[in-house]
Structure formats: C-alpha cells, structure tokens
Amino acid sequence: MRAKTIFYCTECGNETPKWVGKCPACGSWNTMVEQPQEAKKKGSPVAQGISVRGSSVSRPKSLAEVETTDELRFPTGLSELDRVLGGGAVQGSLVLVGGAPGIGKSTLMLQICDNLCRFSKVLYVSGEESERQIKLRAERLGVRSESLYLLAETSLENILESVHELKPDVLIVDSIQTMYDEEQTTSPGSVGQVKCCTMSLMQLAKGEGITVFVIGHVNKEGSIAGPKVLEHMVDCVLYFEGEPHMSYRILRAAKNRFGATNEIGVFEMADSGLVEVPNPSETLLAGRPKDTPGTCVTCVMEGNRPVLAEIQALLAPTSFGNPRRTSNGFDYNRAMLLLAVLEKRGGLIVSSCDAYMNVIGGLYLDEPAADLAAIISIASSFRDKPVPGELTAIGEVGLTGELRSVSALGQRLSEVRRLGFKRCLIPAQNSMKLVEPEGLQLVRVRNIREALSAVL
Incomplete structure (x- = not known):
C-alpha cells in the first residue's frame, strides 16, 4: 500500500493534500514540497493534552498569579554579539543563527564557548564534524576549557538523553538541518524533520531553562532553509552576512523578542578566528580614494549605532538603446528612482549612460538618509568632478527633488565630526534646532540643485 503524502509550503509551513503552484496561505509560488504524512499517535502527550514539560496537564493562571521577573542575561564574551542580542544572551531562550556556507557560523559559536x-x-x-575536528578548530581559536563538552550526534533522541544526563547551561546545535527524529519517517533536513526537531529544542529551552543556540543553513534566496514557521518558533533570528571576497562579517537580527531588531555587529575574519570591530565606520572608510569622482560618504543608523558608509557610482555613456543599471548594497528600485529624480529635477541627462552603484564593505543601505549621498556620487561621476574629501551628505530626497528631514541627525553629525570630516550637507528643514558641532560646518540645502551647486 502506497504511503500517504502531504505537501508543505517551505515559506509558511501550510499543508495541502495535493500539489499547487501557489501556496493558498502565503501566496508564494513554487514552494510546495512533498513529504510523507505522519500518522497522529493516540498515546502521544500532545494528543492526550499533557504538557510536554511534565506529566501533569497545564492549568490556566490568572494574570495576577504570573510572576514577572527580569530576564536573566549573561555575556557571551563578544560585545558585538551581545549588542545584537540586546545586551547579552537570555537564559532559556532559543537563538537561531543562519548564514551562507563558510561565513563563520560555527567559528562564532565555538568562540563564545571560551567565555561561557x-x-x-x-x-x-555537531552533526557535520567529528569530535576531533571540533577540537582541532577549538585549539586554533584558543578555546581550551574543561567545561566544554563535545558530542558528534545527529539523533535527536540521543541528544536529549545526553542533555538530561549532563544538564548543561548552554546547548549549541550545529546544525538543525542534520538532526533527525526517529519517529519521523522523512529524511534529515526535510520540512517535517526541521520543524519537529526545533519544536523539541524549544520545549527543552523553555522547560529546563537551557539557553539553546541553533545553527541553520540558508537557501539560495538568503533565508533560513526549511519552513518559514521555523523563524516564528524561535526567540531570536540572527543572520551572519558578508561578501565572499572580503574579510568583514556583519551580524544582524531579523527577529528578537528580547531586544531591538535593527542592531548590527561587525567582525573581521582573521587566521585566529573572528575579531570584533568596535569602530566599523573607520574600518569601512579605510582605503578610500582621494580626489576621485563618483564617491561620497553618508551616515546611516544601524540600531542605535551611527555608521559611516561610502557610496560609489560609475556612469559611462552607452551606445545601446537600453542602458544597463546595476546596484550592489543599495536598493535597486530606490536607485532607479534617484536616477529619474536627478534627470528630471537636477537637469543631468543620465538616461543615456550605464549606471553602476556600490556600497563599500558589504553594507546594505535601506534607509532614505543615504539618498543625498547617492545623488551626489552619481552627479560627481557624470560630471567627472570629485567630491571634496572632507565632505559628507545626509538627507532624504523626494520626487520633486526636495530634501526631507532624517531622524537622529545629532548622533550622525557627532560621528561625522569624530572621524575628522569638516563639512556636511544636511536638509534645511530640520537643521534649525541643531547646534553646529565644533569644527564641523553644516551646509543647509533645500533641494538637489542647491546641493549640487554647493558641492560640484
């Protein structure tokens, strides 16, 4: 008799009895995968209504009976990771760390073991490496603690048994796609296995108060491989990003129940492991060319941290009917909008040129405060005139060419002044209440025409 199968959506986890091209729940296309259907066990704790944390049935409590105490945080030993987590790891939390292969996820987790x-x-x-391989990498990273226990295992049942015997305070699983539950008939890494293993680890973290770090692979779109419901179950989702040809790595939070989701941590991959970069602005601007057209510096806010980023643009005449447009580190649609505004309101005929934009250091700028710097870098390349090296630009550009106010302008200007810049273009609308920092000249402009006249 042929086993019954069911189709899962890898984006939202929705189940359908037959294959459909478009998921009826989330609307994603070509995300349905076939998995054998699991028969519900009548004697299972979930079917009987028994709490998986104990043998007794969960009873509802009134709001007054629930105790509210501050969550217990502890440092991980890496201040950049603590910043992204919201001040440190929380006891009893489940943290999912995702990233491309070879980006440094396992190295990051092994390095925090030295302090933990x-x-x-x-x-x-580890389900991917042997215990000997892990020890060799730990010695290279300088991790030599007797309180660190290694286990090369992929069976979830054996892992939970080892946890109950050892009773650790922190559990690191590398990776969730290699773990499997023997009660599931599907292969490791499938939608059902990933969901079941994550659910068991979540119950372990909440029931026993163990802090669990789970490493997850990403697919070609850059999201965590497996069902999207995986990110909903965990307390914190961290993405480890970086360009393959560069040594810098950026850790950012996509979800955090115990802190902000817009903080970033910057690391540099060295021979001895990951090295923290406490001053990313100075690092990202190192090696900036002088007196070169097509480059401008802006200041963006990554959480509560102001970061200076260099935007480069290159415009070249083309003989083809459709000019080429490429953007790296800057939103493509936003870049096309700025090119149209520059031609319509700035008077520069850029429609006959190929346009290329790039943000140095692997950053991705998604806030409008970088619009003015992008406009200036494009105009500088078009006119082949360099932007003064001591100048920065901060401001949002509207469709009529006007400059709009940005948030946290005072913090941005302080960071600009700290790194030695002398002039800064800012919108005139929100600059009236600002106190001009000592040694920094504020150039107030109302639209892009005034900005281009003041710079080029």
Missing part, C-alpha cells in the same frame, strides 16, 4: 565556560557548562553538538 567560565561560569557555565556548555554542550556543543
């Missing part, structure tokens, strides 16, 4: 083992017991479970 000073006051806690850590169990590192």
